Amino acid sequence: MRRLVSILTLLPFLLAACNFAALSREERVARRAQARWDALIRGDIETAYAYLAPGYRKIKSLERYRRGIHGVGKWREARVERVTxxxxxxxxxxxxxxxRLMVPRMGEPIESVNPVRERWIYKAGEWWYVPES
Structure with missing residues (x-):
């Protein structure tokens, strides 16, 4: 009986893993890119850092990455448009x-939507974000 309960407890996780594996590479990359941006918007730099390519993380520590992030608190929304x-x-x-930006002497904040292109690579069984710098 315990074994059955254990299996039933794990079943939703196993099904989710199977569904993720069935996704196309474009869909998998889109989901990871969206999750990274969702973390950035929440201000969760540690989670966003975990999406960086392992080689990049070897040369840039979390603290260095955190100091280089400019936009937390200004980013309001991010949406994947296309994956090629x-x-x-x-x-x-x-x-x-x-x-969302506060412009001196304007009173009201200004919102704008900006295009961002990211490069993702597949390594060691997963898709990773590779920053330009």
Whole structure:
């Protein structure tokens, strides 16, 4: 009986894993890119950092990454527009990111939507974000 309860407890997680594996690479990359941006918007830099390519994380610590992030509190929304994969292990993600800026002497904040292109690579069984710098 305990074994059955254990299996039933794990069943939703196993089904979710199977569904994720059935996604196309474009869908998988889109989900990871969206999750990274959702973390950035929440101000959860540690979670966003975990989406960076392992090689990038080897040369840039979490603290250095945190100091280089400018936009937390200004980013309001991010949405994946398109994912294209020019190579088997490389995808480009086109995002639309809404920012809110306070402009001196304007009184009201200004919101704008800006395009952002990201590069994602497939390594060690997962898709990872590779920043330009």
């Amino acid at each position: 994969c020019p190579e088997k292990d490389v995808c480009n993600v086109d995002m639309q990111v809404k920012v």
